[in-house]
Amino acid sequence: MLNNKNSVREFARAKNSIAAGVNSPVRAFKNVNSTPLFVKNADGQYIFDIDGNKYIDFVCSWGPMILGHAHPRVTKAVEDAAKFGTSYGAPTVLETQMAEQIKKMMPHVDLVRMVNSGTEATMSAIRLARAYTKRDKFIKFVGCYHGHGDSFLIKAGSGAITLGLPDSPGVTQGTANDTLTAVYNDINSVEKLYEQYPNQIAAVIVEPVAGNMGVVVPEPKFLNDLRVLTSKNNSLLIFDEVITGFRLAKGGAAEYFGVTPDLCTLGKIIGGGLPVGAYCGKREIMQLVAPDGPVYQAGTLSGNPLAMAAGLETLRIIDQDNDFYKKLEEKAKYLVDGFSKNAEEVGVDVTVNRVGSMMTFFFNNHKVIKNYDDAIISDVKKYSKYFLKMIEQGMWIAPSQFECMFVSAAHTFDDLQSAISANKIALQTLLEK
Numbered sequence: 023m024l025n026n027k028n029s030v031r032e033f034a035r036a037k038n039s040i041a042a043g044v045n046s047p048v049r050a051f052k053n054v055n056s057t058p059l060f061v062k063n064a065d066g067q068y069i070f071d072i073d074g075n076k077y078i079d080f081v082c083s084w085g086p087m088i089l090g091h092a093h094p095r096v097t098k099a100v101e102d103a104a105k106f107g108t109s110y111g112a113p114t115v116l117e118t119q120m121a122e123q124i125k126k127m128m129p130h131v132d133l134v135r136m137v138n139s140g141t142e143a144t145m146s147a148i149r150l151a152r153a154y155t156k157r158d159k160f161i162k163f164v165g166c167y168h169g170h171g172d173s174f175l176i177k178a179g180s181g182a183i184t185l186g187l188p189d190s191p192g193v194t195q196g197t198a199n200d201t202l203t204a205v206y207n208d209i210n211s212v213e214k215l216y217e218q219y220p221n222q223i224a225a226v227i228v229e230p231v232a233g234n235m236g237v238v239v240p241e242p243k244f245l246n247d248l249r250v251l252t253s254k255n256n257s258l259l260i261f262d263e264v265i266t267g268f269r270l271a272k273g274g275a276a277e278y279f280g281v282t283p284d285l286c287t288l289g290k291i292i293g294g295g296l297p298v299g300a301y302c303g304k305r306e307i308m309q310l311v312a313p314d315g316p317v318y319q320a321g322t323l324s325g326n327p328l329a330m331a332a333g334l335e336t337l338r339i340i341d342q343d344n345d346f347y348k349k350l351e352e353k354a355k356y357l358v359d360g361f362s363k364n365a366e367e368v369g370v371d372v373t374v375n376r377v378g379s380m381m382t383f384f385f386n387n388h389k390v391i392k393n394y395d396d397a398i399i400s401d402v403k404k405y406s407k408y409f410l411k412m413i414e415q416g417m418w419i420a421p422s423q424f425e426c427m428f429v430s431a432a433h434t435f436d437d438l439q440s441a442i443s444a445n446k447i448a449l450q451t452l453l454e455k
């Protein structure tokens with residue numbers, strides 16, 4: 023049984039001062055019927071809670087920590103930057119270097135605008151797409167999550183599914199009317215919306231690999247079909263690469279799948295663990311952004327020196343290692359092969375979806391999970407039991423069936439073997455009455 027008494031005490035204390043006791047819903051462990059674990063520190067692939075428990079971390083702060091925690095070069099970059107001050111509200115060369123680094127790794131990007139979260143990035147990208155096309159509506163996919171901006175909390179994924187709030191109260195009907203939803207991997211559902219709303223759709227925004235209904239992989243032609251369909255209808259294709267950006271390849275999902283969006287949104291990895299987001303893309307579109315253009319968007323701490331230092335060092339470390347993604351792929355494949363073999367041997371119905379180092383282990387007997395309806399019937403009670411058994415064995419995995427599991431450059435094959443052994447024990451407990 024896990025010793026979590028300090029976390030239990032601190033959660034009760036937090037609830038007196040922080041809404042719901044956490045600063046982001048999925049951290050509350052609500053749908054795995056447990057009390058959130060409070061973290062003391064993290065280092066490399068390990069995370070330590072305030073009760074002295076040590077875990078191998080497969081959440082990686084929901085994606086940013088692709089190098090592992092407290093990477094010495096990243097920590098030093100932040101320390102050095104902090105000595106010069108923490109925010110100026112004025113341009114710095116560091117921001118230009120970050121934009122140039124993004125452009126170097128993502129050649130389809132002409133101009134970048136830094137913001138402070140993925141939510142800000144997607145909100146801004148949709149505003150820009152509407153201004154550029156002079157159209158109001160946009161298409162998202164059921165189960166995809168693009169942050170908590172009002173227009174995205176329509177059949178949203180991530181914590182919204184986890185907590186059963188895919189359509190949040192507080193979002194007005196007027197806002198919702200301009201958000202159209204289609205079915206992931208179903209290009210006909212997108213075509214139908216274009217037929218129903220001719221010349222009204224500004225953009226399609228898509229997670230090129232869905233990570234917020236659990237990992238759902240795009241079928242071979244889906245992304246390219248979206249590219250063709252959006253171009254044919256004079257609307258924009260926006261890749262929300264907040265998770266996949268620099269996760270799947272140096273050029274993100276655009277490089278991985280060979281499909282070029284008009285705009286893309288970034289976050290997580292480009293901040294190296296500090297608050298960051300960005301929207302970026304073709305010059306003819308991005309040049310509409312204020313103050314050169316009329317599309318207003320601003321941010322006190324946008325491009326702040328500490329996040330730029332952490333993110334730039336992270337991207338440089340990745341960019342300097344030509345085998346970075348090959349090594350991640352080998353580790354992720356080893357883990358998933360081990361998990362799949364366990365499920366077979368123990369006799370538990372699971373479906374594993376993986377692209378690169380992002381994966382989800384669904385308690386679901388669908389052999390193929392290709393959209394929200396396939397994912398949502400997963401057995402969340404089973405997942406909850408599995409989660410608690412994995413945590414007890416020192417494996418820090420997502421407290422939700424509808425999130426990703428990540429492997430970082432810091433994980434060793436010994437760590438992965440430990441996770442495979444723990445996974446087998448956790449699966450066996452599911453068979454106990």
Ligand code: KE4
Binds near residue numbers: 046047049139144263
């Ligand atoms: P943030 O505003 O949380 O930085 O980014 C929003 C966002 C946008 N787009 C995608 C594809 C995302 O996955 C996210 C945020 N991801 C969730 C986890 N799936 C963040 C974790 C949380 O909400 O605490």
